[in-house]
Amino acid sequence: MRHRAFSLPLTAALAASSALAWTTLGALADTSPLPVDDDTIQASTVTFGGADPLTTDRTIQHWSGETTNPLDGITYRYNMVGVDPATDGAATIGVDIIPLDVTVDGVAFNGSERVAGLLASPLFNTTNFSFTRAITKPDGTKWYRPAPSSPFPLSDGNSGQLLDAQMRAQFNKVHPDSSYHLLLDTPVVYDPETIDVSQEHGATMVSPVGVLAAAVDLTWFQTRVQNLIEKLHLDPTRLAVFVSKDVMLYKDHDPTHCCVMGGHGAGSPTSSGSGPVSGNGNQPVQTFLWSAWISPGFWGPRAWINKDISGFTHEFTEWANDPFNNNTVQPWKADNARQYGCMDLLETADPLVGVGFSTGQNTFDPANLPNGAPNPFVEGKFHIQDEAFLPWFMHIGPVNDMTQPSQFTPNGRYTFMGDFSPFEWFQRPADTC
Numbered sequence: 001m002r003h004r005a006f007s008l009p010l011t012a013a014l015a016a017s018s019a020l021a022w023t024t025l026g027a028l029a030d031t032s033p034l035p036v037d038d039d040t041i042q043a044s045t046v047t048f049g050g051a052d053p054l055t056t057d058r059t060i061q062h063w064s065g066e067t068t069n070p071l072d073g074i075t076y077r078y079n080m081v082g083v084d085p086a087t088d089g090a091a092t093i094g095v096d097i098i099p100l101d102v103t104v105d106g107v108a109f110n111g112s113e114r115v116a117g118l119l120a121s122p123l124f125n126t127t128n129f130s131f132t133r134a135i136t137k138p139d140g141t142k143w144y145r146p147a148p149s150s151p152f153p154l155s156d157g158n159s160g161q162l163l164d165a166q167m168r169a170q171f172n173k174v175h176p177d178s179s180y181h182l183l184l185d186t187p188v189v190y191d192p193e194t195i196d197v198s199q200e201h202g203a204t205m206v207s208p209v210g211v212l213a214a215a216v217d218l219t220w221f222q223t224r225v226q227n228l229i230e231k232l233h234l235d236p237t238r239l240a241v242f243v244s245k246d247v248m249l250y251k252d253h254d255p256t257h258c259c260v261m262g263g264h265g266a267g268s269p270t271s272s273g274s275g276p277v278s279g280n281g282n283q284p285v286q287t288f289l290w291s292a293w294i295s296p297g298f299w300g301p302r303a304w305i306n307k308d309i310s311g312f313t314h315e316f317t318e319w320a321n322d323p324f325n326n327n328t329v330q331p332w333k334a335d336n337a338r339q340y341g342c343m344d345l346l347e348t349a350d351p352l353v354g355v356g357f358s359t360g361q362n363t364f365d366p367a368n369l370p371n372g373a374p375n376p377f378v379e380g381k382f383h384i385q386d387e388a389f390l391p392w393f394m395h396i397g398p399v400n401d402m403t404q405p406s407q408f409t410p411n412g413r414y415t416f417m418g419d420f421s422p423f424e425w426f427q428r429p430a431d432t433c
Contacts, residue, residue, distance in 0.1 A: 062079045080322075352385060
């Protein structure tokens with residue numbers, strides 16, 4: 001996802017307008033929540049700047065590789081977090097969590113209230129990814145196999161933290177002979193940081209079932225995050241994770257251009273994170289991500305996967321595959337993610353925004369809606385977005401032997417969900433544009 005503003009590796013324009021059904025722009029001067037039209041609201045992500053670190057710079061542990069794309073004949077180089085899978089080594093990355101307690105129109109959206117849920121999620125805990133019982137249908141709603149004897153085979157033999165499982169599947173390291181791992185250490189949780197949003201920079205909005213969320217100006221919010229990176233003197237060899245709850249961002253200073261759920265970036269603490277940074281050596285290059293825990297019921301059935309940690313799973317995998325927001329590939333497109341346009345970055349989650357599966361035990365969302373009625377969107381599971389693998393971007397095929405074999409063919413898969421990805425264009429290399 002590239003939108004050189006709040007850089008989640010984005011190159012093209014930020015998410016296309018998702019046309020929320022706001023009453024009028026003048027409603028921003030009012031304190032009543034703006035109604036959201038579930039048929040038109042569109043999820044997106046963004047990038048918060050990039051960097052080109054030198055080998056002597058102080059930054060996250062990473063390795064460099066290259067792959068030749070047989071379609072355009074270009075050899076693309078890239079940096080990824082951890083160690084080269086070819087070495088069968090392992091890396092453990094430190095994580096700092098900074099909760100953001102945001103107030104809009106007098107309503108508190110406290111990221112600190114969902115830190116416990118994030119820590120209990122598959123991002124930081126061992127999970128068995130061999131099977132799942134719910135995935136995303138092509139229309140965005142849930143496809144569920146109710147019979148206990150018939151789960152969907154997901155990633156056979158793959159157990160661990162989510163990011164570790166995804167990276168091992170991407171490099172065909174899901175077997176007992178491999179000791180390759182990319183692990184996240186137990187996070188250090190900082191005290192919450194308070195952000196008060198004026199009416200000029202944000203408003204509240206309400207979903208059809210009554211779930212409140214904050215809509216905040218992207219550019220203004222990006223500056224707040226960058227200021228915190230300066231203030232907190234974070235260790236650049238660790239990942240900084242900024243945690244919100246039910247905070248969505250809009251671009252172009254226009255509330256109808258919503259809703260950005262997350263972003264990741266990199267840069268020198270003195271660079272403001274607004275674009276690529278090259279140093280003279282031994283300077284800090286901080287990598288970071290921001291996302292919001294999303295309460296069930298803000299997004300309706302069409303965006304079934306967009307709840308709890310979905311945005312975080314999107315950002316963590318993109319950070320791991322493109323930590324400095326500068327891994328370029330042949331321009332690609334995906335018909336189910338048209339808001340990203342024609343993209344030339346290795347943004348592994350952007351093509352699959354809104355596609356995913358559920359797993360684990362999530363007990364961190366209230367069982368009732370704000371009006372006291374039972375919340376039908378609470379499922380007691382964590383929701384995880386699918387991701388595209390390197391061969392999809394590099395046009396490796398029709399035989400792909402780089403990744404874990406897919407569920408029903410001997411060839412490698414192009415996404416973590418493999419044959420259960422609901423769109424046929426993820427069963428082959430990317431479409432170009």
